[in-house]
Amino acid sequence: MKDIIWSKILSVGVDEIDEDHRKLVTVFNILNHAVADGESAEYLAAVLDELIHCTVWHFSHEERLMLKHDYKGIAEHKAEHQDLIKAAKELQQKILHADSAVAEENIVFLEHWLTEHIFTSDMRLGAFLARAI
Numbered sequence: 001m002k003d004i005i006w007s008k009i010l011s012v013g014v015d016e017i018d019e020d021h022r023k024l025v026t027v028f029n030i031l032n033h034a035v036a037d038g039e040s041a042e043y044l045a046a047v048l049d050e051l052i053h054c055t056v057w058h059f060s061h062e063e064r065l066m067l068k069h070d071y072k073g074i075a076e077h078k079a080e081h082q083d084l085i086k087a088a089k090e091l092q093q094k095i096l097h098a099d100s101a102v103a104e105e106n107i108v109f110l111e112h113w114l115t116e117h118i119f120t121s122d123m124r125l126g127a128f129l130a131r132a133i
């Protein structure tokens with residue numbers, strides 16, 4: 001599939017969150033290329049590990065900002081973060097234990113995993129923080 005191209009449409013209006021999201025997009029694209037190039041399951045799992053680590057760190061960053069600015073939607077947003085990490089870890093296990101290469105559908109799933117959260121919950125959070133910061 002095509003790389004995710006960063007554009008203003010993905011901006012949540014808060015620079016420090018956008019910077020994190022750009023990094024996540026970069027690592028996602030590395031994974032996308034790894035799949036297209038037919039890299040080994042171990043390599044794909046390693047890239048996914050990098051993506052998961054970056055995401056966990058980024059979620060902690062967002063959750064700290066939510067606490068600092070007393071964001072009312074914090075419980076719901078945190079629950080969504082936990083679900084996203086769980087889904088990525090399940091996918092990682094699937095990749096590690098699969099005989100065949102990662103199917104395109106898994107990458108499409110991850111692309112949605114990343115962009116849907118940005119387009120919905122993070123846009124709401126960004127609009128709130130842009131006023132609060």
Ligand SMILES: [Fe+2]
Binds near residue numbers: 081
């Ligand atoms: Fe978030």
